[in-house]
Amino acid sequence: MEEKDSLLVLSGGMDSTTMLHEYQSRIALCVNFSYGANQNEREAACARANCLRLGIPLVEIDLAFMGKYFRSSLLEGADAIPEAEYAPENLASTVVPFRNGIMLSVAAGLAESRGLRRVMIANHGGDHEIYPDCRPAFIDSMGRAIADGSGSLVELYAPYTHLTKNDIARRGAAHGVDYSLTYSCYKGGATHCGRCATCIERRQALIAAGLTPDC
Amino acid sequence: MEEKDSLLVLSGGMDSTTMLHEYQSRIALCVNFSYGANQNEREAACARANCLRLGIPLVEIDLAFMGKYFRSSLLEGADAIPEAEYAPENLASTVVPFRNGIMLSVAAGLAESRGLRRVMIANHGGDHEIYPDCRPAFIDSMGRAIADGSGSLVELYAPYTHLTKNDIARRGAAHGVDYSLTYSCYKGGATHCGRCATCIERRQALIAAGLTPDC
Numbered sequence A, B: 001m002e003e004k005d006s007l008l009v010l011s012g013g014m015d016s017t018t019m020l021h022e023y024q025s026r027i028a029l030c031v032n033f034s035y036g037a038n039q040n041e042r043e044a045a046c047a048r049a050n051c052l053r054l055g056i057p058l059v060e061i062d063l064a065f066m067g068k069y070f071r072s073s074l075l076e077g078a079d080a081i082p083e084a085e086y087a088p089e090n091l092a093s094t095v096v097p098f099r100n101g102i103m104l105s106v107a108a109g110l111a112e113s114r115g116l117r118r119v120m121i122a123n124h125g126g127d128h129e130i131y132p133d134c135r136p137a138f139i140d141s142m143g144r145a146i147a148d149g150s151g152s153l154v155e156l157y158a159p160y161t162h163l164t165k166n167d168i169a170r171r172g173a174a175h176g177v178d179y180s181l182t183y184s185c186y187k188g189g190a191t192h193c194g195r196c197a198t199c200i201e202r203r204q205a206l207i208a209a210g211l212t213p214d215c
Helices: A014-022 A040-054 A064-069 A088-094 A099-113 A136-149 A165-174 A197-208 B014-022 B040-054 B064-069 B090-095 B099-111 B136-149 B165-174 B199-208
Strands: A006-009 A027-035 A058-062 A118-120 A155-157 B006-009 B027-034 B058-060 B116-118 B155-157
Touching: A006 A014, A006 A099, A014 A040, A014 A165, A014 B014, A027 A040, A040 A058, A058 B064, A064 B058, A064 B099, A088 A197, A099 A136, A099 B064, A099 B099, A099 B136, A136 A155, A136 B099, A165 A197, B006 B014, B006 B099, B006 B165, B014 B165, B027 B040, B027 B099, B027 B136, B040 B058, B090 B099, B090 B199, B099 B116, B099 B136, B136 B155, B165 B199
Parallel strands: A006 A027, A006 A118, A027 A058, A118 A155, B006 B027, B006 B116, B027 B058, B116 B155
Antiparallel strands: none
């Protein structure tokens, strides 16, 4: 049996929920972050539901200071979210400065505190152009920072870095992920809006995986 | 006139308060973090006093989740703090896992949000043996992570990395730092205990700088 030695950053979206299912035998603990984004509350509810279903403990951490002090359209309510395809020019305003760096740093400290030696995150290839803190170069340098800053007790593992969103949905379908227990919409409404970039991307990925789109 | 382009992580201890004074012409903003450590409240009061005196704005951020979820004697009350000299075997329990990584990540996101291009931290040579996240290797890799994750908008600058505590106190004396407006004790009491490692180190540094020790 594999050792349960990993902590997963679980947003409650499609990518991290797929990783949760694919790597469940290694994941000892998940951590979900709220940071004042429109979708955080509905994402967290999905994270809770999946952890409960798989019997994996979940720590929920509120980074409320980001909503208060950081600048991003994602932190300014549904009306600030562009309605357009998933492309750099449409999504530049949704960058939350150094968001993955902050989440990974907290996850690294939490993993070290719990004696876990691996932090996992589900960044993927589709986000590279838009979000600097999803790119392979950042994952590499942040991985070194985590190893150096923890005295080599913790390492970073991001196995979806070079996959597309469609690849991930196909993996999820193969692992029986119930995507109705995931949330993607940047507007944060009760149902997926179907018009923002993340909804358009979600729809395409579900179709590519042979599943029924829900937005 | 130099550009005010830097954000300083200001604990309110001797090192960061010295850096605040030495680099005040470049520092546009300071950030102070509370994370459940015994000394946080008194350090924050010192950070406020120095920022007020120099007319530099201060953002105070509460990382309460660290006190709740992380493991360190520094987060467990005054009685858990060893009374002994500043040496690795005495201070291992005071490591707060990945603390500097977390503070620097938040500072990087805050700097990017405010259009500031440099994050400064006052780690120094005396901490290298004990705290992995004070070592030059960590500063190098974290600096790369901040540059990569911010799309090269923010850089890390840690000019005290190779100085000793005594060097820093000498610089502070030369810049007229009032060390009575700094706090060091790991126990967090109303006066410096004089027996914990940070108090012993503080005393030695003040003496080395030709100042009157206060503990």
